[in-house]
Amino acid sequence: MPHSPLSVGQVAKRCDVKVSTLHFYEEKGLISSVRSAGNQRRYKPEIMRRVSVIKAAQKLGVSLQDIKLSLASLPNNRTPDKEDWAALSQQWHKLLNHRIKQLENLRDSVSGCIGCGCLSLVHCPIYNKDDYLADNGESGAILLNRDNE
Amino acid sequence: MPHSPLSVGQVAKRCDVKVSTLHFYEEKGLISSVRSAGNQRRYKPEIMRRVSVIKAAQKLGVSLQDIKLSLASLPNNRTPDKEDWAALSQQWHKLLNHRIKQLENLRDSVSGCIGCGCLSLVHCPIYNKDDYLADNGESGAILLNRDNE
DNA sequence: TTAGAACCTCAACTAAACTTGAGGTAAAGA
DNA sequence: TCTTTACCTCAAGTTTAGTTGAGGTTCTAA
Numbered sequence: 001m002p003h004s005p006l007s008v009g010q011v012a013k014r015c016d017v018k019v020s021t022l023h024f025y026e027e028k029g030l031i032s033s034v035r036s037a038g039n040q041r042r043y044k045p046e047i048m049r050r051v052s053v054i055k056a057a058q059k060l061g062v063s064l065q066d067i068k069l070s071l072a073s074l075p076n077n078r079t080p081d082k083e084d085w086a087a088l089s090q091q092w093h094k095l096l097n098h099r100i101k102q103l104e105n106l107r108d109s110v111s112g113c114i115g116c117g118c119l120s121l122v123h124c125p126i127y128n129k130d131d132y133l134a135d136n137g138e139s140g141a142i143l144l145n146r147d148n149e
Numbered sequence: 150m151p152h153s154p155l156s157v158g159q160v161a162k163r164c165d166v167k168v169s170t171l172h173f174y175e176e177k178g179l180i181s182s183v184r185s186a187g188n189q190r191r192y193k194p195e196i197m198r199r200v201s202v203i204k205a206a207q208k209l210g211v212s213l214q215d216i217k218l219s220l221a222s223l224p225n226n227r228t229p230d231k232e233d234w235a236a237l238s239q240q241w242h243k244l245l246n247h248r249i250k251q252l253e254n255l256r257d258s259v260s261g262c263i264g265c266g267c268l269s270l271v272h273c274p275i276y277n278k279d280d281y282l283a284d285n286g287e288s289g290a291i292l293l294n295r296d297n298e
Numbered sequence: 299t300t301a302g303a304a305c306c307t308c309a310a311c312t313a314a315a316c317t318t319g320a321g322g323t324a325a326a327g328a
Numbered sequence: 329t330c331t332t333t334a335c336c337t338c339a340a341g342t343t344t345a346g347t348t349g350a351g352g353t354t355c356t357a358a
Contacts, residue, residue: 007334007335008334008335009333009334009335018316018317019334019335020316020318021315021316021317023337024315024316024317028315036324036325038324038325038335038336039323039324039335040323040325040334040335041336058315060252063314063315064314064315065314096252100249100252103245103248103249103252104249156304157305158303158304158305167346167347168305169346169347169348170345170346170347172306172307173345173346173347177345185354186354187305187306187353187354187355188306188353188354189304189305189306189353189355190305190306207345212344212345213344213345214344
């Protein structure tokens with residue numbers, strides 16, 4: 001009998017997460033299981049892929065809540081197949097690009113601060129709204145002496 | 150009398166943080182104050198710069214703990230001046246570059262996964278140790294069919 | 299002088315993403 | 329069969345970075 005159902009321990013081991021994490025994901029509605037006669041969790045092998053997708057998305061900085069929504073948006077909430085994964089990862093790829101861009105802008109602003117020697121950080125883009133930085137490519141020289149006044 | 154000491158409310162307003170946040174930072178040893186006759190907090194104007202540096206570092210993803218350490222490493226734990234800020238931001242600039250690089254690797258790995266159509270994510274670089282990705286520039290093609298076995 | 303704004307401390311609460319522990323059941327191997 | 333390992337539930341604890349609220353004091357300004 002190929003593909004026999006997996007126990008929570010087996011899944012935990014092979015996905016390199018703790019059993020408690022799988023319990024937690026289930027509680028949060030990210031994964032599901034059936035129960036054996038003795039009330040133990042049993043998983044279809046594809047659970048591995050689902051857990052893996054969750055982990056991958058987390059590394060991209062996606063919250064469990066958003067991951068849940070993404071997965072739930074798949075046809076009958078199935079474990080992502082090849083096309084699904086492509087779509088999901090494209091979504092997340094965009095997100096990643098956005099975050100990278102923000103960080104780069106931030107980094108350049110820091111350099112700008114060094115460059116201009118300005119310490120009036122209160123009005124510096126760095127602590128202004130994230131989207132200020134995200135929206136335009138400014139690596140900007142920073143502002144005026146309005147602290148210490 | 151120029152530069153009169155600032156109250157917690159004034160600092161909060163001008164740094165755009167809540168009063169409770171300043172209390173919190175003080176409790177955590179990130180900032181300090183003296184007390185007025187009536188036991189109210191009074192700050193030197195440079196507190197603004199210190200708070201601003203804290204906020205900037207946070208945007209770079211530095212934890213309060215690490216910010217505290219960085220600030221504490223300055224000569225007599227002073228509020229960063231021009232040179233100090235240059236040094237700190239250079240430190241943090243490195244950190245940022247590292248994080249950007251990790252994200253880029255991750256992003257490229259995601260693309261790799263789409264490209265090869267492989268769904269065996271268990272062994273995919275994406276959920277292997279962060280440093281695996283950080284250390285080499287692999288955008289890797291992914292592995293074998295060891296899930297679903 | 300007196301109302302109301304601003305301040306004080308301390309404790310408890312929030313959110314995310316889990317982990318740990320207690321007390322008890324099920325399954326697997328010698 | 330017996331022992332050990334794996335599993336179950338439910339409650340409570342952990343970390344980070346604060347926020348909220350209660351109960352009380354101090355400042356400021358009309």
